[in-house]
Amino acid sequence: MIVAERKPLDEIEAMLASAERVLVVGCGTCVAVCMAGGEKEVELLASELRMRAQASGQRRRIDQVTLTRQCDREYLDALAAYVEEYDVLLSTACGAGVQLLAERFDGKLILPALNTRFIGTAEGPGVWSQRCLACGQCLLHLTGGVCPVTRCPKNLLNGPCGGTNHGKCEVNPENDCAWTLIYRRLEKLGRLDLLDAIQPPKDYRPMTKPARLVHPAFQTESAPPTK
Amino acid sequence: MKDSIACLGTETEGTGSGAFEPKVVAFCCTYCAYTAADLAGAMRLEYPPNVRVVQVLCSGKVEAEWLLRAFEEGADAVYVAGCALGDCHFLEGNRQALRTVAYAKRLLAEVGLEPERLEFFHIPASAGTLFAQRAREMTDRARRLGPSPLRSKQAVESRKLVLPPDPHPPLPPAQLGRRIRESEEL
Known part of the structure; x- marks a missing residue:
């Protein structure tokens, strides 16, 4: 599983700058399991951002949604109807999810709310360590x-x-x-x-980066085997 | 539950005399603290009317989101009251709540609110006087800290997007007692 941790709130605030309409987009896969970017964490982050805005009297709207996965195109389509309403999308997915979101909605500013750390396993509740x-x-x-x-x-x-x-x-x-x-x-x-x-x-x-992989069942002449 | 928090926002401010009257929310475990509150009532003990009690099945059910939400809705102090260690009806709920409250305190500090506005107390069912004492303690603390910086500020607009259901689900939804695929017909 990909393990990530949330960036400090100040850093996220600095990225958001003066954005007024913010959509916090969660991811329900790895980062939900490592308690960094799932539905619950999206709620907490949105709540913290709301409180900051409320205390400083900043005009801001903070909406939230959690997708099943952000690293698969199919799940992003459901967002298409909404993205126009927002200045920025704040993604709580791993780096892969943030990038696919940016690719799918290329007219939007996509911000990462997490630092992706490693592929690892859970040692116990709330503790993970790198394994691969x-x-x-x-x-x-x-x-x-x-x-x-x-x-x-x-x-x-x-x-x-x-x-x-x-x-x-x-x-x-x-x-x-x-x-x-x-x-x-x-x-x-x-x-x-x-x-x-x-x-x-x-x-x-x-x-060697960037790696690419084509499953043997999907290898054709137009998609040669990766080496 | 959420309604009980939401009602905080609609309540009229103070008594009109201009004095600061803190709003305190208490999430009380039904097996101990809530029973203790009942007992405090039966014992005719006086405790500040600033405390709004929210009954929960177990303090372990309290989520960090609820605690932050209470502050968002204008609470000046919030506390979670659970059983004594080792006495939880669900074995470890109060330990879980201790962790949740400690985490929520960190989040509050990150936002810029005093973490002391949030607290966890152990209040056994037989401790009516302790319930009243904790209620006074937390109200006094809120008075000392002053009104929450979020109070009387314009609430930030927010909603949760509800995405339409997948038009092409991988399998039709399972229906108990019915064949869900033709291939299952024998």
């Missing part, structure tokens, strides 16, 4: 299901660095050393032999 860097070449089968590309700050592929300290990382002693986790897990699985193989330098070409 979308490197395009998964090697979790070799590392006991623990990703060294994401969880090791140095992206090491052949064992820990000299900074591993009783299972903790030297970059941030609060974090576990990814390679200690990998060793312990492979030990438990009886697959320490996997560590004998030397991993060649990682091919970072699949990470």
Whole structure:
């Protein structure tokens, strides 16, 4: 899941500047789960913005809506009838959602209300941690299901660095050393032999931006396979 | 529930003498604080009439939106009253409420309102006197802090867009007890 956090209110206010008619557009998928931009958070943000405007006596109208998803064109069409009424759309989606909204309604100013942080999992209520860097070449089968590309700050592929300290990382002693986790897990699985193989330098070409993907079922001559 | 908050805005201001009379909203758990309020009444205890009690099934049901909404509608102070720790009828509702109130306080501070205008209290069902005491405490606090900066200001226009239903839903809506697709006919 994509994890994001809301920008500070002052920053959002500064972006809105003198806009009078504002539509806060929520997204009901990843950012709703990570409590950053779903229906509830849209209500809270709209409420905060209303209170600010009310206290300063600023003329402003703040409406709200939450779409099922902002990263799929189909869900944006329902908004088309309304966007003309607004000066700006304040999107509480991840970066992808904000961009698609801007693409779909290209005559409108679209503002991001969130900072998109990472692809991660929930550690517990309200706590998330990064788990995937979308490197395009998964090697979790070799590392006991623990990703060294994401969880090791140095992206090491052949064992820990000299900074591993009783299972903790030297970059941030609060974090576990990814390679200690990998060793312990492979030990438990009886697959320490996997560590004998030397991993060649990682091919970072699949990470070249901007990435694009065409599903094999949709590959035609006009849409050649992505490489 | 929302109506009870909304009525705040329509109420006439003060007593006409010009003195500041704070509006205080109390979200009270039906199992403890609300019962305590009942008891306070039965005990003929006096507490300020500034407190408007909103009954909720559990303090854990109180959402941060409701608290902000109360301030938007002109409340000078708001408090949530739940059971003592460990006594929640729904086991952990009051713990949840503690978190919600702490979060809403941060949001209030972000907006520029004093977070002290919002509070959480534990008021057991048997504590009628405590209910009256908390009501006085919160009203005094609102008096000390003065009128909320949102009070008597023009409310900001706002609405929730209602999008039309999807004209091409992926599947017809399920109807209990009826076949929903022809393919299901045997």
